[in-house]
Amino acid sequence: MRILVLGGTAWLGGEVAQVALERGHDVTCLARGESGQAPPGVHMVAADRSSAAAYGLVADQDWDGVVDVSWQPGFVRGAVSALADRAATWVYVSSGSVYAAHGTPGADEDAALLPALEGDVADRESYGEAKVACEQAVLAGVGADRAVIARSGLIGGPGDHSDRTGYWPLRFAHPATEDGSVLVPDTPDLGTQVIDVRDLARWLVESVEQERAGVFNLSGDVTPFGEHLATARRVAGHDGPLVRVSSPWLVDHGVEEWAGERSLPLWLHSEGWEGFGHRSNAAARESGLVLRPLEETLRDTLAWELKTVPGRPRKAGLSPEDERDLIAKARAQSRG
Structure with a gap:
């Protein structure tokens, strides 16, 4: 088949191009090329999607499929205008961030959406609304x-530069403390969902x-946070102490949820997010989605982390210094 990937030089787009190649397809990537090299x-x-002439070299060809991952409504509208009549199937990678609420575990694709962003240009604050407009x-x-809307959940696996899925296996492999202690939230039943980038790309x-x-909701199967951490410890070979602290304690000590500076990845505490890591992926499963075990994803992510620079500045997680300080405070408080 002839497949056009709009992108293909960043993480997911590159994985889609690679999978398509391995399955014997003729693959073209249209991108500026600033995020890396296509496989x-x-x-x-090479094209800038903000230009009216961006699709001039591909718009006169027929495509069995177009795959687009953009979150800028103007880019998506331009691509659809230029290429819709030339594509047998159009696959748009959206996000679970399109949903208006995240408080109901098990919610499916019929859940209410955010209002669509007006205009062509979005910033990170309007990411969910922008994805709705793109859909x-x-x-x-x-x-x-002829359209597939793939609302992706948290994507993990080798190459995850967001640092959300790599943080825990890497921290368990290289604890910040001399005795191997690791600070963890005491939220064992909190739902987590990770879909391996390779499984998503294949689908x-x-x-x-x-x-x-x-x-379709393209999410991993629901795994309780305690089980997720146990899997990360297993792949890292960690047998040191766990310093468990409550969510209110973490909030009181300035630890952020989910991602970002001074955070604990995948941990959520705020009211109304109980279903964020607990969405139904039944429709995607029924359509043929195959998910590898979480252990394989975390093991391969750890291997990738160790090949990069483990001490690099990270986009999510606690620094070793912060973690040592928090562990000392938690132990001092427990001694009372």
């Missing part, structure tokens, strides 16, 4: 019978092959 073997078309552009321009390519259509 060897693809046809690379609407695809469905209006391509048609629901996206299969959507072109099978001419799928519809809206």
Whole structure:
């Protein structure tokens, strides 16, 4: 098949291109090329999607599938306008951030959405609304019978530069303390969902092959946080102490949720987010989504982390200094 990936030089787009190549397809990537190199073997078309002429070199060709990961409504509208009539299947990678609320465990694709962003340019504060606008552009321009809307959850695996899925196995492999202690939230039942980037990419390519259509939550299976941490410890070979602290204690000590500076990745405490790591992926499962075990994802992510620079500045997690300080405070408080 002839597959056009709009992107293909960053993490997910590159993985989609690689999977498509491995499955014997003819792959073209259209991108500026500033996020990295497309996989060897693809046809690379350098283009700036903000330009009216961005699609000039690909708009006169027929495509079995177009895969787009952009979150800028203007880019998506431009692509649909130029290419919709030339694509048999259009796969748009959206996000679970499109949902208006995240408090209901088990919610599916029928849950209410945020209002669509007006305008063509989005910032990170309007990410969810921008993705809704992109979805609407695809469905209006391509048609629901030829479009796949893949609402991705947290993506993990080798190459995760967000540091959310690599933090825990790496910290267990290299504790910040001399006795191997690691600070963990005492929230064992909190739902977590991680979809391996390789499994997501395979499903996206299969959507072109099978001419799928519809809206799907592409999330990992629900894993309680305690089980997630136990798996991360196992792949890291960690047997040191765990310093368990409550969510209110973490909030009182300035630890952030989910991601970002001075955070504990995947941990959530705020009211109304009880279903964020507990969305239904039943429709995607029924369509053929195959998920590898979490242990494999975390093991491979740890291997990738150890090949990069483990001491690099990170986008999520506690610094070793912060963790040592927090562990000392938690132990002092427990001694009372």
